Amino acid sequence: MGSERFQIRSEWADQNKKNNPPGGPEFPGRRSFFVVLVAAGTALVGALLSIPLIRFTIYPWLADTTKPHGAGLGPTSDFFSLAAPLLKTVTVTHEDGWRETVAQKPVYVTAGTRQGSEDGVEVLSSICPHLGCEVPGDNDRKQFVCPCHNSVFAPDGSRVSGPTPRGMDTLPIKTQDGKLMVRFEYFRQLVAEKEVIG
Numbered sequence: 001m002g003s004e005r006f007q008i009r010s011e012w013a014d015q016n017k018k019n020n021p022p023g024g025p026e027f028p029g030r031r032s033f034f035v036v037l038v039a040a041g042t043a044l045v046g047a048l049l050s051i052p053l054i055r056f057t058i059y060p061w062l063a064d065t066t067k068p069h070g071a072g073l074g075p076t077s078d079f080f081s082l083a084a085p086l087l088k089t090v091t092v093t094h095e096d097g098w099r100e101t102v103a104q105k106p107v108y109v110t111a112g113t114r115q116g117s118e119d120g121v122e123v124l125s126s127i128c129p130h131l132g133c134e135v136p137g138d139n140d141r142k143q144f145v146c147p148c149h150n151s152v153f154a155p156d157g158s159r160v161s162g163p164t165p166r167g168m169d170t171l172p173i174k175t176q177d178g179k180l181m182v183r184f185e186y187f188r189q190l191v192a193e194k195e196v197i198g
């Protein structure tokens with residue numbers, strides 16, 4: 001029994017020597033294991049390094065298409081008891097993916113209670129809801145009159161006549177630290193209901 005076990009061990013030893021002769025090439029199984037390990041490590045490091053690059057590349061698709069910012073119009077006390085719409089210019093910053101644009105937009109502060117009123121004050125976008133022309137106030141007529149297709153709006157921005165499908169759009173406002181703040185938004189044109197698009 002003992003000599004039989006010795007014989008088996010001796011055969012294993014011979015086999016091992018044959019596979020790994022001194023000074024000869026390494027056992028092929030072990031070498032393959034290291035090759036796989038190095039390849040897996042390289043792939044893992046490559047994947048980890050590529051994450052920031054992928055996030056950087058796809059950020060514009062994941063980010064909000066446009067991100068409007070609020071703008072201050074001045075102390076709320078400036079707008080108590082407005083006798084006529086007051087023209088103000090706001091600086092509008094929009095982020096769109098990687099691009100940031102800054103534009104000056106005229107708005108009108110009016111005494112009104114149509115929608116979104118803050119202490120009896122509303123702010124109207126000057127962009128015509130018909131096809132987007134800028135609407136000026138007509139002091140003589142005491143109305144807003146669009147120069148492009150002659151749409152007419154009352155001092156509170158409601159529609160009077162013309163091809164415009166709705167009145168001038170009111171903008172979201174709030175009072176903050178005693179100041180009237182407005183968030184400039186863009187609305188879909190040629191539709192009867194106000195719809196924010198950016």
Ligand code: FES
Pocket residue numbers: 128129130131132133146147148149150151162163164
């Ligand atoms: S764009 Fe104002 S009426 Fe057409």
